[in-house]
Amino acid sequence: MGSKYGGIxxxxxxxxxxxxAMFFPDxxxxxxxxxxxxxxFPLIQVIMFGMGTTLGPADFLRAFKMPKAVVCGLVxxxxxxxxxxxxxxxxxxxxxxxxxxxxxxxxxPGGVASNVITYLAKGNVALSVTMTACxxxxxPLLTPFLMSWLAGAIVPVNFGDMFxxxxxxxxxxxxxxxxxxxxxxxxxxxxxxxDQVLSLISMVGIAIVLAIIxxxxxxxxxxxxxxxxxxxxxxxxxxxLLGYWGAYVAGLEESARRTVAIEVGMQNCGMATGLAxxxxxxxxxxxxxxxxxxxxxxxxxxxAAWWQGSAVSSxxxxxxxxxxxxxxxxxxxxxxxx
Numbered sequence: 001m002g003s004k005y006g007g008i009x010x011x012x013x014x015x016x017x018x019x020x021a022m023f024f025p026d027x028x029x030x031x032x033x034x035x036x037x038x039x040x041f042p043l044i045q046v047i048m049f050g051m052g053t054t055l056g057p058a059d060f061l062r063a064f065k066m067p068k069a070v071v072c073g074l075v076x077x078x079x080x081x082x083x084x085x086x087x088x089x090x091x092x093x094x095x096x097x098x099x100x101x102x103x104x105x106x107x108x109p110g111g112v113a114s115n116v117i118t119y120l121a122k123g124n125v126a127l128s129v130t131m132t133a134c135x136x137x138x139x140p141l142l143t144p145f146l147m148s149w150l151a152g153a154i155v156p157v158n159f160g161d162m163f164x165x166x167x168x169x170x171x172x173x174x175x176x177x178x179x180x181x182x183x184x185x186x187x188x189x190x191x192x193x194x195d196q197v198l199s200l201i202s203m204v205g206i207a208i209v210l211a212i213i214x215x216x217x218x219x220x221x222x223x224x225x226x227x228x229x230x231x232x233x234x235x236x237x238x239x240x241l242l243g244y245w246g247a248y249v250a251g252l253e254e255s256a257r258r259t260v261a262i263e264v265g266m267q268n269c270g271m272a273t274g275l276a277x278x279x280x281x282x283x284x285x286x287x288x289x290x291x292x293x294x295x296x297x298x299x300x301x302x303x304a305a306w307w308q309g310s311a312v313s314s315x316x317x318x319x320x321x322x323x324x325x326x327x328x329x330x331x332x333x334x335x336x337x338x
Contacts (some may be wrong), residue, residue, distance in 0.1 A: 005188035014294040021214035028215035043205040044274040050198035052177015081106035096283035107146040111268035120304035123259035216283035239265030272330035
């Protein structure tokens, strides 16, 4: 239960950060002659490194043990969410940059915060971790493809630039984290203090990233902020709903349905922010990620609280390892700020 309230507490912390950036944008935009936008890319790399330290080879190999659930979840995640992004963006009459930002959020992979939410919701933690790992490793190809297809006519999208940026920003740090995790285990240096340090760094890092984005787009946020919040609620809610019922149609058990719903409804908004700033060169495109991220933390905690009170018809696959995987993923879950 503590994790649930911790997620809400972090979401409140992020909202306070956003308020601070709205009232004091100059502090968040530059420190003397230094432009703070330059911090976004390395901060995302640090957060992804932390995610990598929670993973191991078994998390990827598990996809072959439960292929139906993993494939179902990935197909839903990379179709439902980007299509909802462009549909809602155009329906609500947002500017081309905001619509592109909503597509970008929908085209992003899952993040490790979904693993904790899945545990609290009595889902399949092992499946959640595997889906997160697989969707992240697939993102260098799928995210640029979806952006080129759905947003290419709205804003300039260079597939190659986005591909290499994702590899350098996401994949390389995660692989580095995987290697570091295995080395520390072999040396018997893998302790809880490492997770705690990485968790703190991730929390501070994502708060700084959001503060920079909000400060850079303050004027635009004042114009569309309320509508963007509404868009975030609808986009996220439909992701949960369509993810659950898509898994139901595929014949998955209840615990897997909940897992797929959470993985589909929650995205890695940190990655979306980094791509918007460093590849698409637009703080406006990054704006949806800054709004959607905090809301996902709140909605995920509420969904978990609701599902905690309902029974699961069957035990999750690989349930024996669920507690272990949760313990490894908790440390960087908050920092992902999905």
